Amino acid sequence: xxxxxxxxxxxxxxxxxxxxxxxxxxxxxxxxxxxxxxxxxxxxxxxxxxxxxxxxxxxxxxxxxxxxxxxxxxxxxxxxxxxxxxxxxxxxxxxxxxxxxxxxxxxxxxxxxxxxxxxxxxxxxxxxxxxxxxxxxxxxxxxxxxxxxxxxxxxxxxxxxxxxxxxxxxxxxxxxxxxxxxxxxxxxxxxxxxxxxxxxxxxxxxxxxxxxxxxxxxxxxxxxxxxxxxxxxxxxxxxxxxxxxxxxxxxxxxxxxxxxxxxxxxxxxxxxxxxxxxxxxxxxxxxxxxxxxxxxxxxxxxxxxxxxxxxxxxxxxxxxxxxxxxxxxxxxxxxxxxxxxxxxxxxxxxxxxxxxxxxxxxxxx
Numbered sequence: 001x002x003x004x005x006x007x008x009x010x011x012x013x014x015x016x017x018x019x020x021x022x023x024x025x026x027x028x029x030x031x032x033x034x035x036x037x038x039x040x041x042x043x044x045x046x047x048x049x050x051x052x053x054x055x056x057x058x059x060x061x062x063x064x065x066x067x068x069x070x071x072x073x074x075x076x077x078x079x080x081x082x083x084x085x086x087x088x089x090x091x092x093x094x095x096x097x098x099x100x101x102x103x104x105x106x107x108x109x110x111x112x113x114x115x116x117x118x119x120x121x122x123x124x125x126x127x128x129x130x131x132x133x134x135x136x137x138x139x140x141x142x143x144x145x146x147x148x149x150x151x152x153x154x155x156x157x158x159x160x161x162x163x164x165x166x167x168x169x170x171x172x173x174x175x176x177x178x179x180x181x182x183x184x185x186x187x188x189x190x191x192x193x194x195x196x197x198x199x200x201x202x203x204x205x206x207x208x209x210x211x212x213x214x215x216x217x218x219x220x221x222x223x224x225x226x227x228x229x230x231x232x233x234x235x236x237x238x239x240x241x242x243x244x245x246x247x248x249x250x251x252x253x254x255x256x257x258x259x260x261x262x263x264x265x266x267x268x269x270x271x272x273x274x275x276x277x278x279x280x281x282x283x284x285x286x287x288x289x290x291x292x293x294x295x296x297x298x299x300x301x302x303x304x305x306x307x308x309x310x311x312x313x314x315x316x317x318x319x320x321x322x323x324x325x326x327x328x329x330x331x332x333x334x335x336x337x338x339x340x341x342x343x344x345x346x347x348x349x350x351x352x353x354x355x356x357x358x359x360x361x362x363x364x365x
Contacts, residue, residue, distance in 0.1 A: 024048045024056055024081060026124045028140040035178060036113045036144050038106075039090035041074070041120055046088060048081040055080050055127040056135070058093065065117040065141065066244065070101045078127055103180055112178040115246040117143040146173035149247035150184070150239045157252040164227055164256065169217040170237045173247045181242040186210040186218060188235040197234035197251040207233065212240075223271050223282040225362060229256040270328050273349055273357035282361035284345075288331045292349050292357060297324045301349050305333065308344040308360070315339075320349070339363040 029043040030036070041060055048054055055078045062071040076093035090096070090109070098107070106112055121139040151171040155161050168186060176182060188208040191200040208224055220227070227233065236251045270291040271282050292301070304317040315337050320329060331347070333339060341364055348358035 023050065023135060024054060024124050024126060025136045026058065026122050026138050028120060028122055028138050030120055030140050030142050032141070033143045033145060035147055035175065036142070037110050038108075038113060039110050042076075042088065042090040042093055042096070044088050044122060045085055046079070046081055046124070047085045048083050050081075050083060053080060053082050057125050057127060059123045059125065061121045061123075063119045063121065064102075065119050071118065072101055073099045106177060112175065113144045114180045115144050115146060115173075115178050115241045116244055117141070144178060146175070146178065146239075146247050148174040150237055150249045152235075152237065152249045152252050155252070155254045157250075157254075159254045160257050161254055162257045165220045165222055166254070167217055167219050168235060168237075170249060172216065173239045179239075179241045179246065182246075183212045183214050183240050183242075184210075184216075185212060185238040185240060186235065187238070188220075188233060191232040191234050191253060197253050200234045201236050201251055223359070223361075225283050227256055229258050231255070271359050271361075273347075273359055275355060275357055277358060277360060282359055284333070284361040284363055286333070288333055288347055288359075288361070290329055290331070290347065290359060292320075292322065292327045292329060294322045294324050294327055294351070296351050296353055298322055298352050301351050303331075303347065303349045305331075305337070306346040306348070307339075308346055310343075312346075315345075333363075 025047045027045045027047070029045060030041060041062065044058065046056070046058075057078055058076045060074045062073070063069070064071055075097045077095060079088070079093060094109075096109070100107060119139055119141050121137065123137050124135045126133050126135050150173045153169040153171055155166050155168070168188075170184070172182065173179075186209070187201050187206050189200050189204040189206045191197055192204065195203070207227070208220060210218055232253055232255055234251050234253045237249045239246045239248070270289045272291045273293075294301070300319045300321050302317065303320055305315045307313050307315055320327075322329075339345065342362065344360065344362055346358055346360050348356045350356050
């Protein structure tokens with residue numbers, strides 16, 4: 001008579017033996033770094049130890065390593081395997097059903113993946129007697145980076161320029177097609193004594209900061225603080241995919257020609273208020289002259305003057321009479337409020353739609 005213990009052991013051995021006989025392992029062979037096509041995600045090896053043929057499907061999940069958010073998933077057709085190792089590529093497992101979970105730039109089968117760092121995780125499901133059973137998993141990290149970073153163009157490195165308002169231009173990273181939302185950040189800073197240009201952009205507060213632009217050029221704004229002929233300036237451009245760092249240019253330097261005739265600031269120079277603040281900062285000495293464009297035909301608007309370095313405290317506020325179109329307005333701040341030399345302030349105007357138009361400035365006596 002067979003004991004219960006022996007019978008249980010026999011059944012367990014049979015069950016485990018059947019599972020082992022149908023075991024399939026997967027090994028991903030994704031390049032660790034470079035420019036990656038979506039098809040390269042399917043360079044895998046499947047190893048079957050089953051004596052009988054088995055049919056499997058493979059699911060791939062692509063995850064953004066920085067945010068831990070899924071980017072896309074893909075599921076292959078049924079793949080017939082015999083005992084041994086089978087090297088596969090995209091053509092061997094197509095058609096592949098993709099589900100896109102973010103705004104991936106190129107959704108074609110051979111499209112390039114956006115720049116970033118990722119983890120690709122693979123799951124093998126057997127489709128024979130163990131219908132839909134998960135057999136094995138494998139995850140591999142990799143990064144997609146441009147072949148070439150963005151390149152600075154003008155002003156050239158170590159140049160002497162003859163304008164207080166230079167135009168900065170650069171070339172995009174390559175290939176551009178791997179970026180879903182390519183934009184650029186520009187940093188311009190003074191190089192202090194004993195610093196290298198790289199140290200300057202890393203450590204110093206920028207003289208000018210353009211946080212985001214899709215253009216390949218920008219002009220130094222006339223409303224920003226004037227550049228000094230006696231100083232060395234360093235600049236660099238960072239390419240981003242959305243808000244994610246992708247690549248950075250070299251750091252170049254320039255100086256202003258010492259005998260530039262600086263134009264006197266006229267009292268009737270008016271600064272255009274903007275709906276969105278950019279990196280420009282105006283230099284104001286006494287009266288704020290600004291241009292407000294009244295696009296909603298208001299009769300009056302509300303204004304505030306704020307001290308940015310004193311907890312955004314409101315120094316003054318009030319109403320301004322306006323007419324449709326452009327309004328050239330002057331606000332005397334020198335005699336009415338105790339503004340401090342070298343401190344930052346914000347003047348903003350609110351219309352009837354509760355939209356703000358503003359300018360940031362540094363006050364100097």
